[in-house]
Amino acid sequence: MPSLRGIMRARDNYFPELEAQALGLLRAVGHTGGPVPQRVVADMAAHLGYSLHYVADLPHSTRSVTDKRNGRIYLPIEQTASRDTRSPILQAFASALCGHEEPTSYAEFLRQRVETNYLTAAILLPEDDAVKLLAEAKAQRSISMEDLRDAFAVSYETAAHRFTNLATARLGIPVHFMKVHESGTIIKAYENDSVRFPSDALGAVEGTTVCRSWTARTVFDVADRFSPWYQYTDTPSGTFWCTSRIAKAKEGEYSVSVGVPFSETKWFLGRETNNRAVSRCPDESCCRSAPGELAERWAGQAWPAARTPTSLLAALPTGTFPGVDQTEVYQFLESHSPTA
Ligand SMILES: [Zn+2]
Numbered sequence: 001m002p003s004l005r006g007i008m009r010a011r012d013n014y015f016p017e018l019e020a021q022a023l024g025l026l027r028a029v030g031h032t033g034g035p036v037p038q039r040v041v042a043d044m045a046a047h048l049g050y051s052l053h054y055v056a057d058l059p060h061s062t063r064s065v066t067d068k069r070n071g072r073i074y075l076p077i078e079q080t081a082s083r084d085t086r087s088p089i090l091q092a093f094a095s096a097l098c099g100h101e102e103p104t105s106y107a108e109f110l111r112q113r114v115e116t117n118y119l120t121a122a123i124l125l126p127e128d129d130a131v132k133l134l135a136e137a138k139a140q141r142s143i144s145m146e147d148l149r150d151a152f153a154v155s156y157e158t159a160a161h162r163f164t165n166l167a168t169a170r171l172g173i174p175v176h177f178m179k180v181h182e183s184g185t186i187i188k189a190y191e192n193d194s195v196r197f198p199s200d201a202l203g204a205v206e207g208t209t210v211c212r213s214w215t216a217r218t219v220f221d222v223a224d225r226f227s228p229w230y231q232y233t234d235t236p237s238g239t240f241w242c243t244s245r246i247a248k249a250k251e252g253e254y255s256v257s258v259g260v261p262f263s264e265t266k267w268f269l270g271r272e273t274n275n276r277a278v279s280r281c282p283d284e285s286c287c288r289s290a291p292g293e294l295a296e297r298w299a300g301q302a303w304p305a306a307r308t309p310t311s312l313l314a315a316l317p318t319g320t321f322p323g324v325d326q327t328e329v330y331q332f333l334e335s336h337s338p339t340a
Pocket of ligand 1: 211212213279280281286287288
C-alpha cells in the first residue's frame with residue numbers, strides 16, 4: 001500500500017473531490033467570496049444538521065466532541081485569544097462530511113486527519129478566491145504567505161499549508177512545507193520539489209531532526225519575530241529558497257516553513273534576501289557531530305538522559321483516537337445528552 005506521503009506527493013497535495021465538497025458547502029450557505037466569517041461557519045453547521053453547544057467541561061484531550069445521535073457539536077467556552085474560533089467547528093463537521101467511520105488503524109486515523117484538515121482549509125481559503133489572489137501575486141512576482149494569511153484571516157500555518165495544495169496543481173510551482181518543533185524535531189513535512197528531508201531507518205520523516213542550517217531552524221535565532229524570514233540554502237540536492245515563521249503552542253515554539261527550488265524563487269517576495277546557508281546533511285560533519293576539539297575533550301565523558309518531546313508521545317498510537325481518553329469522552333457525552 002502506498003504511504004500517505006506518497007499519495008500526497010503523487011497528487012501534488014491537491015484533492016479535487018475535497019475542493020468540490022468545500023465549494024458545495026460554501027454555495028449552500030450563500031457565501032460569495034472573501035474571508036469566511038464565524039457566522040457563516042455556524043450557518044454551515046446548521047445546514048448540515050448540527051447545533052453548537054459551548055461548555056466549560058469539555059474533555060481535556062479534545063478540541064470538540066460531536067454527538068452524532070443528537071446532532072450536537074460541543075466546543076470549549078474558553079477560546080485562546082490567538083486561536084481561530086472557526087477551525088474547531090469546521091473540523092468537527094468535516095469528518096462527517098468526508099464520511100469518516102471510527103478509524104480501525106493508525107494509518108487510517110492519519111488519513112482522516114489529513115482529509116479533515118484539508119477540507120477545513122479549503123473552506124477557510126476557498127479555491128477560486130485563493131487561486132485568484134495567488135495568480136495575481138505570481139504575475140507581479142510577489143507571492144507572500146503573509147498576504148495569503150491576511151487576505152483570508154487565517155493562521156500562518158493554515159495559509160502556508162493551503163499554499164501547498166494549490167501551488168503545483170494551480171500555479172505550476174513545486175513546493176515543500178515543514179512544521180518543526182524548537183528542538184529541531186519534524187512534526188509535519190511535505191514535498192514534491194525533491195528537497196531531501198531527513199528520515200529514519202523505516203523511512204519516516206516525522207520525528208527526525210532537521211539540519212541546523214535549514215530555514216526551519218535558523219528562524220529560531222532571528223530576534224525580529226514580526227518580519228518574514230527568508231533564506232537561500234545550498235543542499236546536496238540543490239539550492240532552495242525558504243520562508244519561515246514561528247508560532248507558539250503549549251508544547252513550545254514551532255517554525256512553519258514553505259520553500260521552493262532556486263529556479264522558482266522569481267515568483268516570491270523576499271527573493272532578494274542576502275541570508276544564505278550551506279547544509280551538508282546527512283553528512284555527519286555538517287551539524288550532527290560536535291566540532292573536533294570539543295569532541296576530543298568530551299568523547300566518552302558525557303552521559304545525557306534523553307527527554308522525549310511530548311509532541312511525539314502524543315502522536316503514538318493508542319486507542320481508537322490516539323491521545324484521546326475514550327471513557328472520558330463517553331462520560332462527557334452521557335452527562336450532556338439531551339435524551340439522558
Ligand atoms: Zn546539517
